Structures are given as C-alpha cells and as structure tokens.
Amino acid sequence: MRKIYVFDTTLRDGEQSPGVSLTTEEKVEIAIQLQKLGIDRIEAGFAAASPGEIESIRAVSRQVKNATLLSLARCHMKDIDAVVEALREAEDPCLHLVLATSPIHREHKLHMDKAKILETAASAIRYGRKFFSKVEFSAEDASRTEIDFLCEVTKMAIDAGACVVNLPDTVGFATPEQFGNMFKTIKSSVPGIEKIQLSTHCHDDLGMATANTLAAIANGVDQFEGTINGIGERAGNTCVEEVALALETRSDFYGAKTSLNLSEIYRTSRMVSKLTGMSVPGNKAIVGANAFAHESGIHQDGMLKNRSTYEIITPETIGASSSKLVLGKHSGRHAFKEKLIDLGYELNEEQLNIAFAKFKVLADRKKNILSEDIRALLDENMAEGPKPLTLDNIQVSYGNKTMPTAAVRIMKENGDMVEEAAVGNGSVDAVYQAIAKATGIIAELEDYTIHSVTHGTDAQGEVHVVLRQGETSASGRGVSTDVIEASAKAYLEAMNRLISRQDREKRREGNIVIY
C-alpha cells in the first residue's frame, strides 16, 4: 500500500472561514488532537498575519512533537522572517511558500509576467532554505494555470530547493478528470520530479474537493491537504476525514492509505466544530449526526439482519459510538420491536400490534420519536384497569378576550356517547368542567402537574392529575403532543380509576356503578 501523507490546514485555511478566529489555547487544543489523529503535517497559521498569530504558532510548536509543523508565507522576505520567528521552537519545522501562477492572478492580482513569477518564487525559496531544511512551494491557482507554465514552475521549485510542490485547485474549478490529467502530465514531464513530493490542495466551490483530491491521488500525488469537517475559505477545503475514509474503504481501488488513527476522527470533528462554532450538517459524510442513522423500515430491517447491507463504514471505525436506528413514520415492526427490547419491554404479538399502531399514529404527528416517547406511549398503552370512560372528541375555543370554551364527547363502556360543553378559567379548566358535566362526576382536582417528556416545539407533554371524591382519590396520566389533549386524557384516566375503585367498594356493598 502506498502511504499518502496528510497535511492538515484546519488551523490556517480552516481559520480563514468567515467568522472563525481561534485563540492560542484553542489552536493548541486542536493541534494536540490532530497529533492524536496521526496527522503527518500540521499548518498552524499564517505568521505574518499578526503578532498574535506568531504567538499562537509558537505555542502550538511547543506542543507538537510527532508532526511536521508549517506556517504559510507569501514570497516576501518579511513574511518568511515572521515564519522563522514563529517556528523557532518547532522540532520539525517547514516553511510553506505560496505564489499564484495562473494568468488571471498574474495579470489582475500580482501584476507580474511569467518570468517575474519564476524569479520571485525561486528567490523566496532560496531565501527560505537559509533558515529551513524543508520548504513546500504552492503554485496558487495551479488548476487554471497553463500546463506548460506549470511544468516550468514545478521545475523551478525543485531546482530552488523545495521538497514538496503543491498544486492547488484554489477556487474549486477543476473537474476530477482534468485535475488527474494535470498531475499525470507533471509527473511524466518535469525533470527531477522524483526528488520531491507532489501535493494537492482543493477547495469545494463546486462540491468536488474530495473527488478532485482522489483523482490527484490516483495520479500519483504523495500528499493531500485538507481540513477537519472541510472548513475553510468560501465553501471550504477538502475534508480530511472523507479522503482518509475513501482511501481506507476503497483501498482495493486506490492501493493507497493514510496512516491516520481513524478512531480519533469523530472526536476531532466534534472538537473542531465546538471550538470554531461551525456546526456539522446532519447529512455530512463520515461525521454528520445522520451518517450512521437509519430511519426507514426496509433499511432498518436490513441493518438488523446484517449491517453490511446499508453501512460501508462502521461508526466504531471513526470512534463514534454506534449506528442508530431512528424511529419515525417510515420505520417498520422489526425496528420497533428491537427498540422495545432495548428499552426493557417484552410484549406479546397482540400487544406489539396495538403498540405499533399507536406508534405510527404518533409518528405521523411528531418528527423525532425518542425513547421517552416510546416509554410514554407504552406506559399509557399498558395502563392497567378497565376504561369506563374514553375521550372520543375534544374541541376548545380560546381567545385572550373571551372565556375559554370546551366541548367534549366521551364514550362510556357500553358504547353510549355523552357530549357537553362548558366555559372555564382557562382552556384546561374548560375541558375539565365539560368532562364533569358530561359524566356527571364531580371530583375535586387535588393536583395537576405538567412537564415535557421530549424536546422541541413538537415535544410530548405529560400531565399528571389527582382527583378526589370523598375518601377515595386516584391519579391519572396523559401524554400527547398537545397539552390540552394530555390534560383531558390524564383527567379521564384518574376518573376511570376513581370509578373502578368506587365500583369495587360498591360491589362489595351490593350496589351498582355510580353513573
């Protein structure tokens, strides 16, 4: 297997993400984690940017023992001097020089012709070599540079003393085929190319950074540059984790691997996201929250039978805890049953069918079904005791300047419907007054508590009530995404218990049921 060197620029190009600015402590924390991940080369910043940046790079250099440490500089003596100062304490320092080579940059940005580019870069590399045994040269905007001139630039960098020549797709313009061919030409036409390492650095403006990096690797580059979570200037850089996992998973095709400690990827991604404040989209490859989550019944069934049906990488490989079967409206019985077992419920077939039907109704109303939702649903489903009263319909009219009004329709055990309406101090009170009128049962509301069992605006509310009639009291619990419905359910469950307790007592005395 060919080894591909990983150059991480999270602390330099990653920090160029709009809105991101890392403190020295944060840079050090990330650099320590990058070492644990096994990154070969860490670019810690752009020394000439500010005195604070020099200090940060120096602080990082004191901690980095197992990786080459770099800082970027323009082809200017004062930028190089700043890198000398920043990397003074580094164990394995490398100067990274950049100069654009494309016609657009030459004409509009640098105002230099081809000869001036070659001369400026060569003298900067030579000057840098006075202080550093390792110099990497980057031909900015290489993918939009004439191929003949790019060959000349590469030859100049080798002759001037660079040990790595990096040919970036600075604006994410390249296509994989074109980019691969560019490296093929460079490798086959530049004399002395075997003396140096070739590198690539891609941006994601057209969403092709990973594809372009892999095309470069397939065409012989030794190193790729990227950032954790793909952060960076504009649409960002190549994601280190994507390329590393692509090489690992498709080593049959690429015949190349990184030496990253892949089980540190997830932790590194979380840390970078936390410290930069750049959240990782749920559907992001490798490190997104949904990367190992399966929602639909057919997929979940496949996963339960054999994970390889729907997972080409295991979450354990990147240090994430486990695959998730997320229950939702597309889930099937297999996954639902498995979830119940996980939660410690053992249901017979009939109970399972009832619970599954209720789950589907809930899933139609709620986006995220959590363990708490399932527990609430099952506890409600399995609440023991007869149900003399069942809520059939409820309607509430509320306005901040009118008395809340509620109408309820309740089914009795014998199937008869009773219907009533009432006003109250609030919507819940109106519902309770209407239930009392419909059932003819006057009970004292001794306690009422409500809390949310899940999170978000579609969270399930759980209501507990205690009702008292004379010496007898009973509690009830109701769960729903609507607090009024949860309140009514709790009230009726307490009433049902009250009725059956009094019923039992009356039967003992030879009387009949109260209502």
Ligand SMILES: CC(=O)SCCNC(=O)CCNC(=O)[C@H](O)C(C)(C)COP(=O)(O)OP(=O)(O)OC[C@H]1O[C@@H](n2cnc3c(N)ncnc32)[C@H](O)[C@@H]1OP(=O)(O)O
């Ligand atoms: C593709 C990349 O990601 S490259 C890295 C980008 N990173 C950064 O820019 C790091 C942060 N930058 C900075 O702090 C500042 O831009 C500094 C300190 C580098 C320079 O600041 P200033 O001196 O104020 O110049 P400013 O940034 O406005 O303009 C850049 C100048 O450098 C020149 N320049 C650009 N690239 C290079 C280069 N590689 N080598 C030499 N000169 C260059 C430009 O032509 C321009 O020169 P001009 O003033 O003669 O027109």
Ligand SMILES: CC(C)C(=O)C(=O)O
């Ligand atoms: C400095 C170089 C490698 C760069 O960031 C780019 O070309 O995007």
